[in-house]
Amino acid sequence: MKKYLVVTLLFAFITATIVVADEKKEKPEFPSVDKIVKKMTPLKGFLSLYKKNEELYALVPSSKFNKPFLLAMTISSGVYGGMQWDHMMVYWQKQGKKLLLMRPDLRYRAEKTTMKNVVNRTFPATIIRAVPIIGKNGSNYLIDLAGIFKSDIAGLSAVAPFLIGGRLQLNPTLSSWNKVKVFPSNIELGVKLAFTGTKFTGDENFTDTTDPRRSYPLSVHFSLASIPSSGYKPRVADSRVGYFGVAVKDFSKKYNERNKFNRYINRWHLEKIDSSLELSPAKNPIIFYIEKTVPYRYRKHVKEGILEWNKAFEKIGIVDAVIVRQQTKTQFADLDPEDARYNFFRWTTNELGFAAGPSRVNPMTGQILDADIIFDDSMLRYAASSHNSMNNALALIKSDAKFSKMIERLGKLSPLKRLQHLIPQKEQIRLQHKQNLLSVMRKRNIPVCTHGEHKGQQLRLAYGMMRAAGKKDVPLAFIGQFIKEVTMHEVGHTLGLYHNFKGSSWLSIDKINSSDKPAATSGSVMDYNPINFAPKGTTQGNYLTTTLGPYDYWAIEYGYKQVKDAELQKIAMRCAEDGLSYGNDLYASIVDSDPFIFRWDLSSDHIAHAKQNMKLLQQLSNDILQRYVSKGEEFHPVRQAFDMLLAENAYSCIVVARSIGGQFLHWDHKGDPNARAPFVVVKAEEQRKALQFLNQTIFTSPNFSSEVLNHLAPGTWWHWGTNELDAIATYPVHDMVTAYQTLILFNLIEPMTLMRLSNSPLQVKKGEEIFTIADLLDGLTDGMWVELNAFDKEKKYSNSEPLISSFRRNLQQVYLSFWIYYLLDDEMQMPIPADAKSVALKNLSSLLEKIQNILENKDNLDSTSLAHLLKSKYHITEFIDE
Incomplete structure (x- = not known):
């Protein structure tokens, strides 16, 4: 009996153990992937994806854990559609029952083992998103991609009020996939994000309040791509040559080294096929696809603008460094412009009048991986201005962050006080949202180029000139040159080049408008070069710079010539040569010191250029009623043109005013040939001339025709899509003139100018004249x-x-x-x-x-x-x- 009892108990124990083991087998840590994706469509590639309707899962193998890849984001529809928005290096990491998308802090680095551990501990990676693991097969983990890409990972909620126009919040439940493509080295995902709320309209309340639950789409494209390992060698950045770049604080450096950073320029991995040849084809040429959306009549000029840079590459021995291909309905039709593998020139209709050429780089080396250019069609719609009165005055302030902050501190003395009540509330809201967008872009290190915005106004000047010459429209040849120059500028950005706002100081206005008609009117296409208009009765040079300037050749030589580091320094040491002057965005404000580091100025003599402009503007003003309005048309275009001419006149004076208290900035290094001092005070004689010019022009009483003033009709259209309405009917001529005069007066006596004037007598050699x-x-x-x-x-x-x-x-x-x-x-x-x-x-x-x-x-x-x-x-x- 006892034996039987023992055997029974032993049998029961073994059975229970087996049951428990079976239960453990029946309840694995994660469900089987095969069961979950059984009825889903598999897509094999960089990651294996499974899709069914709005379900989209990814199978992430553990072999990809802790291995970095590129996550790139593009706004694919809506305002700024086609704009590269952001990119980052990320990697997968497992934590319990979740997969984490991590972003390492690449600003800090150390190569030595001991310091590397310290750096990683001090500056850990951040968690971008955490998603639950929903299935497992071996060492492969299944996740739902909606938790990552239908979220606000792109950070667009902060700028949706401008991109869509309203008070909106992201609604992931209504968001949907609109593109899923898988390739061996990348994945392309399109998401139509749904933003719910109220949208701005043209009524007096500025919002559609009929149903606050409405949702508005904003599409974003995500590229997940492997980072190529191609033997790329980073190139050291140099303050004398302007490139975008990456900076890494290197804790491996010796403690007595002055510079703790490694700074590398952004550039393509571009080399000769045969380095022994003086002229060799490129091993990895940069290929640009002109999107099929670009109008036929403009494609020739876009192509010319892109290929113009081959002249600079040929000078350093690389032939066909840049190649252009035209996308059509049949050729390259399946290529996605947002795909991180392809570089596109794209056409948009954002109603913003701008162009941009951002690129994506390896944040550890500066190697450019992808670039796209977008060109807004509305920049060319010069005949129908979307601006209402006062926008030109505001643009002078709002586009200059440093000056804007100074103006804000003036309080009741601010010239904006004269204008604020004249601007419709709807327009104030729009301008504020735009500033918010630009602020977010700057905080996310997204380069902001406003090169195209002022160009549209310049085309309106051209329109007035052509009308006076008996032409009904601006000739296509002129528009073609315009497109070519803007394209050259934006392609320069995609090659890594920063702005050079000192390039336009290369030639005198007399040389530009001489019978020689130099093709390059500026030292660099990376400046914001204005259109060169000569007044009637004087020699007209080229309206636009139609080729690269000397600085552009030099910059490409520094960035792309295959040389050793010692030879690279010899290239940079040429910075004092004629035509190679450089100055970027950092010191291009109205309140900054160098009068030549500025936007939309031209020539080595600002007063001579301002006199030319004012003579031209006077000619345009004299018969403004004939130039800007035709029989049968309303008179509001006259008001818009009058605004424009006032703004252009004031801007010419602002350019001249910057010489007062001015100091030229140079980036020469010690030992450079003909090295210049970092600061050179503008000669006292030039400052006196500038002050005399302002007293005789902008600060005098304008002589406006009563007939013109009586025809400055207000804009009366008030509906969606337009901001032509003027808040008051009568044109506020005194307010406008006084506002511009106040801007320039304040520029002359703002703190930075007075500080420089206070210091300059100490900086001038004894015996030289001073301006105090x-x-x-x-x-x-x-x-x-x-x-x-x-x-x-x-x-x-x-x-x-x-x-x-x-x-x-x-x-x-x-x-x-x-x-x-x-x-x-x-x-x-x-x-x-x-x-x-x-x-x-x-x-x-x-x-x-x-x-x-x-x-x-x-x-x-x-x-x-x-x-x-x-x-x-x-x-x-x-x-x-x-």
């Missing part, structure tokens, strides 16, 4: 109050012939406000030099004395000038008496 704060403030005072010296005691002034015109009265009130509330009052808390305060007080005292002398003969004054002088006396006296 006193020279500036005294010169401004004399110029703005010249009527006080011209007062004739024997003359009886009237309101129709006043002592001081209405424009000058406004300007003089601005002057007083700046001298009292900005230079002398500490309320602004601006870093104003003590000398500026002293000179300003002296000027006010002298001004008060002159005003009092004139008021002794007040019976001879017109009533408005009298009131103006009494008010001026009151403000000065009130301040001084305090």
